[in-house]
Amino acid sequence: MFGKNRSTIEKIKILKSIKADEAFKFDLRKKMIEEGGVVIKPIFSRLQKQQGMSILQLLKINPLNKNMFIPLLLVAALLGSGAGVTYASQSSLPGDALYPVKLVSEKAQTVLIIDDAKEANLHLKFSSERLEEVEELAKKGEKNPKHVKLAVDNYKTELAQVQTILNSAPENSAQTTQIAQNITDTVTQNKIILVRVSKDFSEDDDMIDILKEAWEEAIEHNDTATILLLQNAVAGQTPVNTAGNTAPNTTNTTNTNNTTTTPTVTTTAPSTNNTTVAIVDPVTQTRVLNKIAEANHKISEAERYIVKKESKGIDVTQAKAQVATAKTLVVDAQNLLSQAKYSEAFLKAKEAHKTAEAGKKLVENDYRGKSHNEDKDDEDDDEIIFIIPSAATTTAPSATTNTSTTPTTVTTPSASTNQIIIDSKHDDDDKDDDHDDEDKDDDKDEDDHKRN
């Protein structure tokens, strides 16, 4: 009966090309699992069918690579049997024969996980693992930078994976906030490890360069997560009534000398903004303060470097301009902070950091381009590379190489809990130090380290 209509039917079937976006499908699937509480049984064949990929693709391994053959067999046998972990490989380090097996078994763990937060945590755990491996290598006196690079590259990859998860998570959800928080916690720990390791490898330029990469990645990811936390914190607050210079028009408002009577802490604002401040916890403020401190530290570092290279005849005018800009940005950031505009303040501080860094790089490139004889006195990169500045020691950078602790324009919240704040000591030419009575968790003071 439908014979004559065949071509019509064919034409209708053209519409089969209408499909849903992959991204949409992925999101919905996630939602179904989250909200619907669907539980997936982790059986490989099911996943394979669904993902439409072979497991090997998922694990990104080329099975033809003969170095992978035996480890793969091992893994395949073990995974097939339902076990997941090859214990011999777990303690291996980059450069060991079984190291690839360790990485593969880690990846296998991630394949089974559908829950975002758990997956993010897993990748964070792996990232820490990578740095611990570097530390082990350092303790063993590893000489081959390639091994360290391997670990650091993987470290970067793990962080990138976490980032992807964070990016695809719904904004403002509790889970996203949790993930971001975990990121900042883990990365801060990572930084501590890097500081330790940098001392062990201080002699080796190549190693330090590799570690720098890891450091920068850490900072980037920490910042991204922090920004998210700041935004979410703001979103959850009562709206800030920034009513300019006018008198406050809500009932429980602050008085004109800029301190609230509410249990929150505000910073003394140099401006005449005397409005109600949103309920803020010290944690949020400290995040911004830490970033500002970081920027200031970078500015000081850049300044010192500039001055030293200037005496060698390098043209530093542009660099100095950059540093000046950076300082202005820091002031902007502090202003924004006092207005409780946390995200903006944080971003400004980050910009300041970048600008100062760029200034230093200008001089660095010039210097490295010109002179090839590395004077091994304190010239080259005597800077302390890895410092985790504390908000308590926010120093206003001065033009001299003596960075003294001047009174800051930002009052720090007293007795902040929940913050990993590491006191740093500037040791170059200064003897100044400013220990605040901060709660020190289980973190120790990190000493400055001078590189030869």
Place this chain on the structure above:
Amino acid sequence: MQENNNNQLEYLMENYNELVDQIFRFTYLKTSNKEIAQDLTSECFLSTVKYLKENEVHNLRAFLFKTARNKIIDYYRQKGRVIYSDEAVLANEEISGKDELVNKQDAKLMTEKIRLLNDDDREVLTLRYLEDLDIKEIADIVGKSQMATRVQIFRALKKAKLLIEES
């Protein structure tokens, strides 16, 4: 009983990709709007998942389509109009050069043409020839008898033929 629900949920997740495409296509052809279609698809699946936790359905595929259909009706009701006429759907016209869904010329053309059919006709044709459902399922979904469904499909096909031949 619990076992069966899990089976249905399992089936849902195992065939997820295929099912989402189907429901999405279905809602898209009805609403002509990608975002709305996505929303409705999401709602459909989420409420299905919820339902399946406590209940069992006779035919999962049909259930999904029925749910989607209801969501569409709710949607239009919310918008303040009861849409069964072509004009309103055409007013929602989203097919433009920018529409990523329908890339090929042919597909674009077909989408336009199929819109010219009335709602019910379009519906049975898509269910039958795009989603490959059988008569029994379609009847269940649209709430008609199997005979009426058969007839509708036949007539709809004829109309479609005319439309298509017109170009």
